[in-house]
Amino acid sequence: MRFSVLDRAARATGEGFPDVVGHARHVERLGFERFLLAEHHGVPGIPAGQPALLAAHVAAHTQRIRVGTGGIMVLNHAPFIVAEQIRLLETLYPGRIDIGLGSSVGFTAPIREALGSRPKERFEAHLGELLALLDGTPPTPQPADAPTPSLFLLAGFRSALTAARFGLGVILGGPVHTQEAAAKAYRENFAPGVLDAPHVISSLNIAVADTEDEARALLLPEAVAKSLSLSTGEFPSLDPRPDLEMLTAQQRRRVTEIQAHDVFGTPHSVRDRLHDIAQTLGVDEFLVTGDMPDRSGRARSEELLAQL
Template sequence: MRISLLDRSRTRRGEPDSAAVVGTVERARRAEELGFHRFWVAEHHAVPGIGSGAPTVLMAAVAAATERIRVGSGGVMLPNHQPLVVAEQVGVLAALHPGRIDLGVGRSLGFTAPVRRALRSDARDTFREDLDDLRALLDGTAPVTARPRLDAPVPLFVLATGKGLAVAGDLGLPVVVGGPVLDDPAALADYRARAGAAAHVIVSADVLIGAPELALPEAWALAAARTTGEFPPLEPPDPARRMTDRQRGAVDRAVARTLVGDELTVASRLDDLLSRTAADELMISSSTWDRAALAESDAKVAALLR
């Protein structure tokens, strides 16, 4: 089972945003030493809890700081970019770091209306057409040629939920899935039926080996986002935090979805997850306030699945 990391450059209360970006590069170096297969970064715009909205720029920094690990995006959001520009950016990265660059793409728009306006987002859904155009640009069959030309196309992945799974299946593209889709065997079966022999499922999950309290900072941030509309920086875990019933429910659900605990507990829950989804790969997307505890968790997960 190949295991990888997705790092969203999570900010922390009281730290500058730059610390989150530096932390991403440092985590990538450790991930390579631990033997992880891929290290991906994300795209979120104008979100207090996320330090970087420029995945290809951060990919360049990560690739330059490492030597072997595959570097990718989880993902570039196609509604915010022209396919030609995306193909050119990852083409440059692949030319500089041959055989190491992945391109994961998604369809999410900005988190709030002001962000969507700042991104000049269009309400039209052109994801299927954009994927067709992007794949043609990557494999050299488009009417124009993205430069630099490459000997082999950059691998393309779809961050998929619901309709996106069907689109990826029809196009025969590998997918990265997480959240509620992991509990929807019919959706995964439909994707595999559509994709046929090309089907490839990477399961994304929050995995933390350590004290259960490690899951609280991210759970609280998710609860805050759902109840206040703002995804905040991580804060130290506070089991006694005062919350509304709605917030408490959101925190409890987020903690329940996190695979957290000692090695035996996490191993058992991972076995169940991978069995239910018939995953081809596992991508860990966890974060927590304590950077040292997160590094220790990454090392224990790598040892567990090695």
């Protein structure tokens, strides 16, 4: 069983820019496979909006771990610009780059307008244009001699079919039962393209601690922030000790619903749960998500995961 990490660079309350490099070095020492950076724009609690830039910074300060994006949102950018970013990263750090691509757009209408986000129905056309540019269709993004690194699509069910059609790897998100359906459809419809064979990674919020309550508490601040964002339209900084009594009944219900899909507990219980999920999905790699403002707790959780 292999583990990778998605770091959204989410800020804890009172924190400056998160120590993303320190996080990457920590999981590199533990033997994790990849370290991916996310794209979010205009979000107060997430001050990093440029995953390709941050990936270059992380790769420059690490030695072995694969580094990349999770992901670059295709509809927010001209395909030519994305192709240049991919080729430059691969040229600077050959053999260490993994690029995740996604279809999300800005969280609010003003951000979407500021980005010039394309409509959702343009996603496959934009993705096809990007892949054609990387395959040599003029005009040629530079550096022209850079090989195409591994490409993954961040996917639910529909995007999994898109990944299969273009021959991309897939990083599945959402509840396990929806990941199962998406993984099955992806494998059944995969046609060789960028990759010769299907490659499925499952992304899950995962936390490990000495007790189940301690593990759940590590993921609680993010669940609270997500719940609040659905009410306010703004994802706040992560409060290490959120007061659930300050939430409305609806917000508390949403927190419970969000955490119902998390994987948390003691090393023994998490090992058994991940083993079952791996068997169900047919995967051997998990992308660990879940932003934790308790940095020491996060480090300990990752250490316990590495021991699995």
